[in-house]
Amino acid sequence: MRGWKARIGIAGKKRRPVPNSQATANSGPDGGEHGENHDHPSYLRHHFHSVEQQADAANFAMWIFLATEAMFFGGLFTAYLVYRNWYFPAFVAGSHQLNVIWGTLNTVVLILSSFTMAMGVWCAETGRRRGLVLCLSLTFVLGIGFLGIKGIEYREKIEKHHFPGLQYNLSSFLDPQSDPDVFKQYHDKPLSLDMARHTEIYFSLYFAMTGMHALHMIVGIGVLGFMIFRARAGAYTSGHVTFVENFGLYWHFVDIVWIYLFALLYLISRH
Amino acid sequence: MSEPSEHAHPIVGPGVYLVILFALLVGTALTVWASFVDLGFWNPIIALAIATTKAALVLLYFMHLKYSSKLTMLAIAGCAFLFLTLISLTLAEYISRAWGNW
């Protein structure tokens, strides 16, 4: 390792060239676009050269993780589209069972929470501690709200025995009059038995997709709670905002998934 | 000293966020309204188009993709491409089954 210390070569594309081997030899070398060896902030992990590098890495890692998540939902979307294409009438009838009001409300709630989250990131980046706590708390509340509304919707379905499984009930598809509130809105024609049976697949996918999404929300809310706690102590407003930013990415991703779920489940099959 | 260096992109301010929020809400209203009008074949297309626009807004501004590195954009593009491959190739197989043997 001695021999080649002498030879300094061309530096990498991304990093600025290291001035000389002495500078690199001592002091875990740092490649900051500004400033030579200033003392490292406490949150700079030992194996990174610089805060940029660390933030970059974390940010990129988060994006890749979101790509993974996207493919995870991709399987569900595929299944949904395949079966919608096969059993269109069943899917129409199924989506008529969903309550667009609640759905829209939920969309608005989630978009608002996304906004507050973005504001939270801004507060963190500009070192506004109280602002950050406020935004995170708002996001937290809105997230809970979303889950609450989802819960109400789920209850409706389960009361109507539209939860797939043993006591799945076809009555509201075989004679739509039997649940008037949906009927007076859409005036569905009754489905034949074989097609009515396929509504179960619609609801399986409905519960699988929204359930998977709700699961992500729950995880997110858990993390939010932890973050609020830390933010009160000013953990994220002293420059180390990576965590907040990455969580923001996660939260917005969950929002995007919902935007598509809303379109696919509630909207596109209404005629 | 190294606070500004933690985030690679310029800080996006509340102004932008407010505009985007507004746009998203309008989009939601629009798509819900559109779903009530019977456009037949076009309903799903419009719904998905609006959804995609909203998603794009969230990506670009809330998630700062607009200010991120080429690399990130590449990653997203690749993922989106594969996502569509999964869906389109599988769907193509299912649809072409109905074409019968030959």
Add this chain to the structure above:
Amino acid sequence: MSHISPVLWQFLVKWMTSFPLFPPEASKIAPEMDALFFFMVLVSLIGLTIVVLLVIGFSILYNKKRHPVAVQIEGSMLLEATWTIIPLGLFLVMFVWGARIYLRVFTPPANSMNIYVVGKQWMWKAEHPGGQHEINALHVPTGRPVQLTLISQDVFHSFSIPAFRVKREAIPGRYTTVWFEATTPGTYHFFCTQYCGKDHSKMGGDVVVQTPEDYRKWLASSISGASLAQNGERLFASLSCAACHNARPDARGPNLANVYGARLKLSNGETVTADEAYLRQAILNPSQHITEGYAPIMPTYQGQISEEGIIALIEFIKSLDSGYRIQQTLNTTDLLPESEGKMPPAAPAHAAKSNASQGMVKP
């Protein structure tokens, strides 16, 4: 050593005596597939030889003793292009060749005689149009294209006849077809090649390929009661299908005569050919298969008819098709013996037709 010696002994005996290295070619497709197979083997061998020669040759020429100092070489665009384009070309040849064979194996000729094969854990049940049933066995004549219409009652199975080089998955809830034309009489194995649970390895039997005469004898000797079409007709009556599917002008269901093989216009706009698969779907999921101009009133028979029952019904509906009947007559007249004790040649078809027409006249 001593404890494996019996194995060794057995092994040696096998080695000396019977120990095939290549399966028999007993169908028309087999030689074609083997031709492709050997072409690919040849290509692989050439490729392998090249690689091995390169490795060994270079190891000899340029080992450290002979060639102490390596000469650094960056690479060669020309070579890269060579070993990109040549393999690609070969692979494309294989693709086209293989595709042609694939299409042949899975597009049965029009005049092929149809045998239904139902797979269930863990047995194969073959149903001949004449009503002959076989379990884990299949009799086919030489020199006549035979189409197998496969379906599974439970899980995925796969019907494989190595000697014929054909194989097809039997899928729950859907017909799949494969065809072959046996060339050499004999007995060949068939297997279930898709893992299907506990006794997967027991789920096989023998294909008995017979000359047309022997096959005729076999058919005659193993007629068990009614033909598929006749069973189907009974089922048709007992399910009172005739209540709607009667040929009357005010009938609530379409007339089923000549429906098999016809192009149907459906109420949802698309046009389909009424083959076995369609008929099966139309019985189980009627609402997606409403012929244009009829109300979607037919109930589903999902879970009410066994696969055998559906097969019988389909055969009955097919027997209502004059064209198919003639073909069956042709098939059976030269297949069934003219002995008077047995039912007359085209009996299944004719009987079916006559009873059917009655069955359709009176509700």
Add this chain to the structure above:
Amino acid sequence: MSTNTIVSLPDQSTATLPKDNYLNREYGLLSWLLTKDHKRIAILYMVSLSFFFAIGGAMAGLIRLELLTPQSSLMSSDTYNKVFTMHGVIMIFLFLVPSVPATLGNFFIPMMIGAKDLALPRINLLSWYLYVLGGILVLYTMISGGVDTGWTFTTPLSTHYVNTNVISTCMAVFIAGFSSIFTGLNFLVTIHKMRAPGMTWFRLPLFVWAHYAASVQMVLATPVVAIAITLLMLERTVGIGIFDPTKGGDPLLFQHLFWFYSHPAVYIMILPGMGVISEVISTFSRKRVFGYKAVAFSSVAIAVFGFFVWAHHMFIMGISNYAVLVFSLLSMLVAVPSAIKVFNWSFTLYKGSITFEAPMLYAFGFLGLFTIGGMSGVFLGTAGTDIHLTETYFIVAHFHFVMVGGMLMAFLAGIHFWWPKMTGRMYPAKLSQMAAVVTFIGFNLTFFPQFILGMLGMPRRYASYPPEFQALNVLSTAGASILGIGYLLSVLYLLWSLKYGEVAGDNPWQATGLEWQCQSPPLTENFTEMPIMDHEAYDYAWLESKNRDSRKEEAPSAE
């Protein structure tokens, strides 16, 4: 002189291991279980991997023993089904997928690109714990009665027709899947963000390129099987009917989702192995890999095309014939990059200065066996021949040639290649070369007869078979025993070398990778100073001059 002797005879100054290295920086169990050092995590992986490989190998032994006789004499077909299912699940999800990436990749990627560690050490440790959790679940499944669906979990068999522990197995696969997602994620971030100054993309060792390609697939394909498995579990517990034909679901959809991962998975398994081969062949022919860029890009090409061929596992399963043609064509395309690689490796030897240490022998074995395996893959990608060959022993032979003959050979090549760097000690040369030869012979004897069996039409997953297949099966079993001996041999002398092996020195093979330029075993932070990459990969001239002036400064290579 030392540039010519490959195994640098340790002179007195380096006769002992360096005082301070990643192995003896701290002691105690916790220092291992809570370590964030990629090298220690790699060792953890290696230990746990070997454990599961041993179990999987034992299963394989049972299978071969059972197949000695046509009847199911050793065990009931029920037991046999469980055994081969366990063999598949363990070997694929707990050995092959993580094998090279999680051990060698984990250990050397940071060192090769001149980083102190992977970008996300804690995620790295987490992925090991997930792996162990998955492994424990598999063990639990085995103890509590096993599972007999086959590793492909074909619906509706796995959802409605077996009553074994499908759920726990699925959980295991799910968790192990996330372990490999995190590994891939970590590699991607590390390779993108942690490269040392001067380490441009085209100076990366091909080992890193291969892992980059594999990581892309790990990250983007694995989640799809995760969701497929999740739906399968829901189907089995709740009965959501998505894969249930009686409810109008389509069992083939599961296979679509499953193979969308499980086909790229074979590239996830083989690509890192290919990376190892590039390193080894270059080192022992003292020569830059022929057509560096071609090899690098072919890795990426495999990763990309690998995503578009999944349905060739379903050619006879009743997917539409049009899809069959499309996927058959795409499968042909994906075969080309592998051919490119093989020829480039062969030509790397041209005008080299070749020596035949154990890693090189394994690499040669890889070349031959992978060529056969790859070509037999074309037989199966071709729609016509696939009809006859699929679901027979031809398939079994094919993927064992690629996975065992290719991947496992590469893994052993890599272990033997980097063993001195990881442990600081050298294994007995002659013995290791012998083991390599034995393994090669045993392997061919085991799996080549299975090609013939497949052509004869012997179906896979059969506990009992018609007697005319016996001769070849006996051959195969005999070969398996030899193969086993080969593996056992290498395990033994590697363990022996841990204590008694001679001290290897920093760069016993005189290889050019950055990982060889620091002491062995390395320091916890890998480098005493930030390395600066000022030369191309595989630049042996640079190595010469470096050795020259290091000798001028006559400094001991480790203080």
